[in-house]
Amino acid sequence: MNAGSEIVPFELLHLELVAQALNDTYLDIEKLESIGYSAGYRIVEKLAREGPKFKDELDLLKFICKDFWGAIFRKQIDNLRTNHQGVYVLQDNSFRFLNRVSGDRQYLEASPKFVSLTCGLVRGSLANLGVSAVVTAEITSLPACKFQVQVQRA
Template sequence: MASTSRPSVSASAMSYLLLVMVRDYHEKGKAGKAQLEEMGAQLGARLAERYTKDRPRFTEHTEVVLWTCKEFWQETFGKRVDNLKTNNRGVYVLTDVAFKWMSGLRPFGGDTEEESWALMMAHADSYGAFAGGVVRGALESLGLRCSVSQEPTSQSAATATSIEEFKPLGCKFTVRLAAGLGFGGVA
C-alpha cells in the first residue's frame, strides 16, 4: 500500500539550517534581513505551489488566508495559527503564540539579563523576517499581492523575573493586501 503522506524534513536538521542561516545573515544588518525575507518568499511560493497542486484554485482572498492559517501553517510550522484577526479591509493579523521556528531561542550573550533579552529579540526578528517572507511568498503564489510585517512576541518579557522563567517566543504577522490586486481587489 502506497503512503499518501508528504516527505518531511527532520526537525533537528531544519532547526540547524535556520540557526546557521539566521546567524550568518543577521550579522549583515538590514541588508541581511532583506535577504532572509526574500529567501523565505522563494521558499513560501514553492511550498504553497506544492501543497495546492491537487486542489481547485482559490476564488476569494479570504479562502487563501484561511487556507494559509490552517493547512499551510500546519504543513510548514507544525500547527495551525493560534489567532486570526481582520479589519475586513485587506489587513489580517496572524498570531502564533509559540512559533516553532523560534522555540530554540533563549536569552544569551549579554552582560546583563536585559542585554541578553535584547540580543535574543534581535535574533528573533531575523527569524521572523525569514518566516514573514515564507508567508508572503505563499500568499503571492496563490494570487494575493501583499506585504507582510512580523513582530516577535514574548509572553515572558513582561512577566519573567529571571531567564529561568522564560516561555517560548511567539510571532505576530500582519498581512496587508495590495489594493486593486488579487481576486479583483479588496473592498
C-alpha cells in the same frame, strides 16, 4: 524524542541562516526574506496543486493558516484576525523558530532576523496564489509572534 521537540532539517537550516545573518553583513534581513519568498512560492505550489479553489481572500488566508502553516511548522496558526479591509493578523503563540531563543534582550533585538524568512514564506505563498501583500512580524514576548498581512490592492 517526541515530535514537538524534534529538530527538523528545515529548522536547522533556518538556525544556520540566522546565525550567518547575525555575523555577516552580506546576509541581511532582506536576503533572508527573499529566500523565504522563493521557498514559499514553491511550497504552496505543491500544496495547492490539487487543493480547493478559494472563494475569497479570507478563505485563502485560512488555507495559509491551516494547511501551509501545518506543512511547514507541523501546527496551525493559533489565531487569525481581520479587519475585513485587507489586513490580516496571524498569531502563533509558540512560534517554532523562537522556541529555542532565550528571553534575553539581545535575542529580542535580533528577533527580526528570526522571523524575516517566515515573512518571506508567507508573502511568496500568497504571491503564487495571486495575492500581492506586505508581510511584517511583531514579537512582544518570546516565543509568540504576530504576522501582519496587508493585502496590496491595485
